[in-house]
Amino acid sequence: MPFTVPVLPEGVDPAWLPPGAFRAVGSRRTLIQGSGPLVETVHGEAAWACARFGGGVDRAAGSGTSAYDLVFRVEQGYRDEEFACGRSGGTTVVTASGGRGLLYGLFHVVRLGEDAFHGERPAEVHRPAVALRMLDHWDNVAVHPVMGQVERGYAGGSLFWRDGRARGESERVRAYARLLAACGINAVAVNNVNVHETEAHLLTDRIGDVAALAEQFRAYGIRTHLSVTFAAPVVLGGPATADPLDAGVRGWWAEATARVYESIPDFGGYVVKADSEGQPGPFAYGRSHADGANMLAAALEPYGGTVHWRAFVYDHRQDWRDRSTDRARAAYDHFAPLDGEFAANAVLQVKHGPMDFQVREPVSPVIGAMPRTRLAVEFQATQEYTGQQRHVCWLGPMWSEVLRFRPDAETAVGALADGLVAVSNAGDDPYWTGHPLAQANLYTFGRLAWDPGAGPGDVLREWIGLTHPDAPERLVDGLHAVLDGSWRTYEKYTAPLGVGFMVQPGHHYGPSVDGYEYSPWGTYHFADRDGVGVDRSAATGTGYAAQYAKVWAEVYESPDTCPDELALFFHHLPYGHVLRGGSTLIQHIYDTRFEGVAEVEAAREVWGSLAGLMEPARHARVAELYEEQLRSAREWRDQVNSYFFRKSGVPDARGRRIY
Numbered sequence: 001m002p003f004t005v006p007v008l009p010e011g012v013d014p015a016w017l018p019p020g021a022f023r024a025v026g027s028r029r030t031l032i033q034g035s036g037p038l039v040e041t042v043h044g045e046a047a048w049a050c051a052r053f054g055g056g057v058d059r060a061a062g063s064g065t066s067a068y069d070l071v072f073r074v075e076q077g078y079r080d081e082e083f084a085c086g087r088s089g090g091t092t093v094v095t096a097s098g099g100r101g102l103l104y105g106l107f108h109v110v111r112l113g114e115d116a117f118h119g120e121r122p123a124e125v126h127r128p129a130v131a132l133r134m135l136d137h138w139d140n141v142a143v144h145p146v147m148g149q150v151e152r153g154y155a156g157g158s159l160f161w162r163d164g165r166a167r168g169e170s171e172r173v174r175a176y177a178r179l180l181a182a183c184g185i186n187a188v189a190v191n192n193v194n195v196h197e198t199e200a201h202l203l204t205d206r207i208g209d210v211a212a213l214a215e216q217f218r219a220y221g222i223r224t225h226l227s228v229t230f231a232a233p234v235v236l237g238g239p240a241t242a243d244p245l246d247a248g249v250r251g252w253w254a255e256a257t258a259r260v261y262e263s264i265p266d267f268g269g270y271v272v273k274a275d276s277e278g279q280p281g282p283f284a285y286g287r288s289h290a291d292g293a294n295m296l297a298a299a300l301e302p303y304g305g306t307v308h309w310r311a312f313v314y315d316h317r318q319d320w321r322d323r324s325t326d327r328a329r330a331a332y333d334h335f336a337p338l339d340g341e342f343a344a345n346a347v348l349q350v351k352h353g354p355m356d357f358q359v360r361e362p363v364s365p366v367i368g369a370m371p372r373t374r375l376a377v378e379f380q381a382t383q384e385y386t387g388q389q390r391h392v393c394w395l396g397p398m399w400s401e402v403l404r405f406r407p408d409a410e411t412a413v414g415a416l417a418d419g420l421v422a423v424s425n426a427g428d429d430p431y432w433t434g435h436p437l438a439q440a441n442l443y444t445f446g447r448l449a450w451d452p453g454a455g456p457g458d459v460l461r462e463w464i465g466l467t468h469p470d471a472p473e474r475l476v477d478g479l480h481a482v483l484d485g486s487w488r489t490y491e492k493y494t495a496p497l498g499v500g501f502m503v504q505p506g507h508h509y510g511p512s513v514d515g516y517e518y519s520p521w522g523t524y525h526f527a528d529r530d531g532v533g534v535d536r537s538a539a540t541g542t543g544y545a546a547q548y549a550k551v552w553a554e555v556y557e558s559p560d561t562c563p564d565e566l567a568l569f570f571h572h573l574p575y576g577h578v579l580r581g582g583s584t585l586i587q588h589i590y591d592t593r594f595e596g597v598a599e600v601e602a603a604r605e606v607w608g609s610l611a612g613l614m615e616p617a618r619h620a621r622v623a624e625l626y627e628e629q630l631r632s633a634r635e636w637r638d639q640v641n642s643y644f645f646r647k648s649g650v651p652d653a654r655g656r657r658i659y
């Protein structure tokens with residue numbers, strides 16, 4: 001059957017692949033040489049574009065390749081996913097050893113637009129720096145009584161599941177796969193890492209639902225993964241134990257996995273959250289996390305599958321009075337001693353920071369501490385703690401800082417990682433991501449996963465160009481103005497200097513300074529009348545700072561050398577403490593809260609000035625969300641400032657209104 005480009009449901013935004021983005025390709029004469037399913041995808045895309053813009057596509061060269069403006073050719077000598085693109089004699093040529101590379105080459109030409117068809121250029125090889133570029137969906141099959149259809153989802157319902165059933169909307173899933181491929185994603189996990197009863201069955205009797213999704217993703221070079229519960233044998237009627245060293249349990253997993261591969265021959269593997277926030281795991285049997293991961297790795301190994309084992313393991317039932325436990329230490333304490341014990345097809349999936357996707361955290365010390373373990377670094381595109389897709393918060397600069405961080409002062413995180421993973425921010429919302437501008441996060445994640453050294457600003461420019469292909473300069477500048485600094489703006493009006501949380505418990509939206517202060521979750525700021533922050537130094541605190549290589553341990557150990565933005569993550573400081581930037585701590589808190597709100601006000605103005613430069617519905621949606629962002633930012637400012645004014649008794653040096 002010839003491949004056709006998926007048709008979007010009525011009213012759904014094409015995001016970064018609107019027809020206009022294909023104008024340069026679609027108006028050319030194109031030759032496609034090669035065969036295979038993904039070459040068919042390339043052909044389908046080119047044919048779709050040409051039907052729109054007047055070009056044409058051939059499969060066999062009529063009068064030699066020089067008669068074509070654009071040639072896609074399968075040629076040996078390239079690695080999987082790699083492609084070369086050059087231009088000579090008036091023909092732009094993309095070569096790769098298979099359809100996967102050609103597909104990435106096609107999207108590369110789309111990004112270049114007219115520039116792809118000018119001048120002469122030697123063939124340049126492009127390859128992803130990171131092999132695994134994955135999105136994890138925290139989608140539930142059955143609506144969860146507390147977490148809903150999508151845990152921490154702010155973009156409507158799941159693209160895959162509704163009310164306990166598969167949605168069966170193959171076109172929309174394929175359209176989503178197309179968007180993901182266009183930014184370089186090559187793997188997805190289709191269900192929540194918190195695996196409840198209904199979802200456990202995806203592994204066995206409901207694997208057909210997963211296979212149907214895999215079929216759509218496969219067309220765009222994306223492998224499908226499944227989150228499974230460690231207790232699956234017990235939950236699904238197998239052995240009465242899930243002990244990873246029990247022969248019956250190992251046999252059960254081997255058989256279950258064999259059946260998965262019968263349905264999905266290119267299945268990517270399992271994602272596992274074990275011994276974490278109530279999920280079952282190997283600790284119940286006195287076994288290590290390496291034992292648990294390796295059992296699943298053994299089941300997947302014959303088929304080339306991988307187990308993604310999450311390192312998000314900590315005590316979520318801590319007594320807030322207990323000052324000897326520091327949640328930030330947990331992942332390192334649990335996993336660093338296991339370095340070298342994980343199977344070759346086990347990947348330890350580590351959140352980029354030691355806590356939980358706060359607006360500012362140091363890079364997790366686990367990254368860099370396990371040289372003999374394959375690591376994937378996990379980001380959160382869904383904006384659980386960064387405005388829940390009601391606030392503009394473009395996370396590219398934050399992710400880029402993490403990827404460029406050098407844990408040992410030599411190799412950057414982006415080069416150490418075997419995989420980069422993000423929790424998806426997409427759903428069945430007409431703009432895919434709730435907030436139309438949150439699309440930029442999804443796109444940026446994919447492109448940074450392809451090239452962790454890329455400048456986030458360059459990636460944003462690409463997204464703006466692709467999303468608004470015919471935009472006047474004023475619109476392009478306006479989009480940059482509201483997105484570029486939005487992460488730092490968000491940081492300015494929320495929890496200060498890396499201390500984190502201060503959010504409403506449960507749903508995590510909006511301020512509540514003491515919301516988690518006397519809770520079991522290990523997320524405290526310890527503010528009193530004299531100061532605030534967590535002493536994580538080795539000398540007087542929890543010792544967390546010493547989990548880093550010497551070069552960073554020394555920097556973080558003292559407030560004199562610790563970067564200001566992490567001052568309260570690492571230190572408990574008096575309000576009068578003078579930060580490296582020159583302000584006292586208390587004045588910095590006041591100033592940045594006021595600045596943050598002023599920046600949101602300015603962004604809202606800029607947005608207002610863009611009316612008439614884009615579809616009215618998109619403009620209106622963002623304008624409406626800016627009202628909420630501004631309301632919420634003012635609430636954050638006033639609650640945080642009032643809280644610290646009341647604790648410290650220190651007035652604002654500039655005499656502004658604090659309640």
Ligand code: GCV
Pocket residue numbers: 138151152192193194273312356384
């Ligand atoms: C999927 C945080 C979130 C949870 C999430 C968890 C995780 O704690 O609040 O909703 O659970 O992280 O990453 O497993």
